Amino acid sequence: MIPALGRTLILLSLLLATSGAIVAFAAARRPAALAWARRLVYGYALAIAAANALMVWALLARDFSVGYVAQVGSHATPTWVTIVSLWSSLEGSILFWGLILGLYVAGATHATRGRYQTYMPYAIGTWLATAAFFSFLLAGPAQPFLTVANPPLDGPGPNPLLQNHILMAIHPPFLYLGYVGMTIPFGLAAAALMRRRLGHDLLRPLRNWLLLPWAFLSVAIVLGGWWAYEVLGWGGYWAWDPVENASFLPWLTATAALHSAIVVLRKGSLKGWTLTLILATFLLVILGTFMTRSGVFNSVHSFTQSSIGPTILVFLAAALVWSVVLLAMNIDRIEGEEGAFHGTSREAMFLVNNLLFVLFTLTVLIGTVFPLVVEAVQDRQISVGGPYFDRMAVPIGAALLFLMGIGPALPWGRATRDQVKRALLPPLVTAVVVLGIGLALGVRNGWTLLTLAFAGYAGHVTMKEMWLPLARRVRRGERAAEAFVEGQLGRGRRRFGAYIVHAAVVVIFAAIAVSSTMKVSSERQLRQGESMAIGDYTLSFFGAEVRREPHRVATIAHIGVYRDGRLVRNMGPRMHQYPTQREPIGTPDVHTSLKGDLYLSIMNVDPGAQSVGLHALINPMVAWIWIATGVLALGALVLLLPERRGAAGTIPESAAGTDPSPPPRTVGAPSEETP
């Protein structure tokens, strides 16, 4: 019953998406059809949402006659794990993809109703064509609603790694909200190319719809790192794993696009380039999907070997070819006036920023794909490890951080030597102060010191740019609170939000540099009652306990953590053995503080002999990464707050469809009151 209903809903979603795409493209010539295309969008979203609801229901009811439930369901798993199972395995994850895509497409269709009429047929057509592909996957190669003829009494439960931490309930939805959401700017960019026009009217929704998934993706990448840190037990949060890279690649191009879009707004140039970056972002999302779903790459994320690899590859190839042809055919028409970029101007810094982001993207892409090249050409297994990525990423990252300081400090257009001096010299003081603090606290690594100095510089500039408009208003006699609401949250909202994000990124840079070069590590074999020292902590091993839980066997090492002879807390790193897993899975225990984390994981544990091999780490400043990411999300939220109707800076509706020449001053992030 349920399998048949589920299959019907998926076929319905395929039908609605396909017909909707056709109707939408047809609406380019017959505008009356657009209303029907919109209705079909909502129909698609409803059908795929219903299929998801049905699957969750089947999972909760442990209906093992549904293929996917038989594959990942189990009576032993707790309720939250059962719900999370929706995205824990291949078929369910594609179904969940459909749900998110449905939400995005319906949301974007609703938000653009009655506006951007000339672009929407192409945008909706592109969105629904993408949706049709994913519904096709669900209808054919990755069917979640297969009927199981002889339903088993119980199933194996989802992948144990996904049951190990509550973050697994949060990280994937954020990642999908980031990944899948890139479909919306892709559709809008494709529409601009097909219309051969990128006016300021379209630029605003384009930026907002890029910013939203970008924010989700940013948070998702960090949540993934946090999960790895809390679950995998090797003491780090980033390993340049192919699938981590898969999430990082579109983030890089999307970040570049968010910046180049500012130049489009201010200068009217880099239009074709910005669209290229947006298309590339979506294509990298599909590449990442291929990487996780095809079984070609080895990773903690990869799903089991599956038959959908070739299907996704065909889609990727088609999307790539289509994008290249679309760009080649239309880019010359779309490019605006190519203004000359003066060397010490803000727009020149944006250009360098973009080049660095693209260089970063290519570096990571090459490192990720290179093992495949070697294996295809030489039939030899190699792996590109952390050292390559670190060596490449550290200088590029440092250069980007440097630009974060220089760029916002420089004025738009041609600046006099005096202006440049006045802008660039004062932040040097903060750079030297932060560098001095680093040296005093024992930092000796050259790159880390450089990062701290750049972070100090960029932090100074960011803070100044963030609060300068407020200071000016107050000096003019306005009350601070009013000026804040009017300026920071009103007219200067975009600028304020962007600099909150910058401030967060500066902190993340510093925290990554310090935590990766200043960690202290110690490994010891302890018997019951024995102790070891790390940093200013003493760790005492009280004993090992075996605990049988419904879905696993846990061996817990009880460790007392002392500082200055006083018990700080008891910690319990664990070893989990799941019945379906070959190796036991270590689960570390982390004592978090702003200064640094005490991180304990078990290398081996023997409850019989009461001995444990303990790996202890002190990871300085890691918590700052998580905190700053929260701040980053807050900044993105400020950027995305709906603009008050009639507020200065909104583009009048009449501008839609025309190609307005002068860029409205308050839309660009660093616009208000900059020289």
Next chain:
Amino acid sequence: MNRKVLLIGAALVVPTIAILFLNLGRNPHKVVSPLVGRPMIEFKLTEVGSGQPIDLASMRGRPLVINFWATWCLPCYAEHGVLVRGARRMGSDVQFLGVVFDDEESRILRFLDQNGREYPTLVDEAGKVAIAYGVYGVPETFFVDAAGTIVAKHEGPLDDSSLAAYLATVIGGPH
């Protein structure tokens, strides 16, 4: 039509798709063992329980199944049944051997009492043999033909059908 964009696009797209296409069906979890196709590494270990030394050299001339396992490895429980069944059926043609590492004798004996013993189980005291064979995790199983050449390596638990397929290759090897 902007030819430059088209050319750059093609230069990026064609090799990317080609490489991904060529790698379809690749199993990234597979660690290619350099031992496959080479003569087996000989070892002498004591049998659990009896304490008798068993020398691999004395087994030359018969196909071998060398299974690395441990009692702390849960998948090994399920796999043990598969091996016991296989040894019962094929024991006259193929010599099965279990090699246990990083474990205690009392636990191994309890395990064998509960799960059946059909072939000798050897104790790899310091894990030297496991290291020599490049064992990455347990269970792992090596298949050796009658001439003493390692024909195949299986990572993870065997099931009945995969065991039968491997046995067919070692028996069908150079007799």
